[in-house]
Amino acid sequence: MAKKVKNRIIIVRLVSMAMTGFFYTMRRPRTSSPMGLLKYDPIGPLSLEHFPQSLSLVRKKVLFLETKKRNR
Template sequence: MAAKAKARTVLVKLVSSALTGYFYTTTRTRLADKLAFRKYDPIVRRHVLFTEQKMK
């Protein structure tokens, strides 16, 4: 039986740094650094930093 190859991209969750529980999902390449974006959080109604966490 052959082993399965790992996918080149992974699904990640971008979690709000405002601790509202709001998140975006996106993909990134497996070898890239962790993502951090400044995006809109509708709960606090402003742009905040969203950092990467693994999907559960």
């Protein structure tokens, strides 16, 4: 049998380091280094549901890092 060929592009999950559970799914070449991005996290620690007073909702950029694939 011939060797199985690996894909050149892999799909990775970038998880929010603010521990909100939000993630982005992106594609990258297999040979490049793991990804890390600064993006806005739509699920912030402050939301209008928890604080009905007239507080201004502060959105901050959060670091998103690539997670390793877990073996099952």
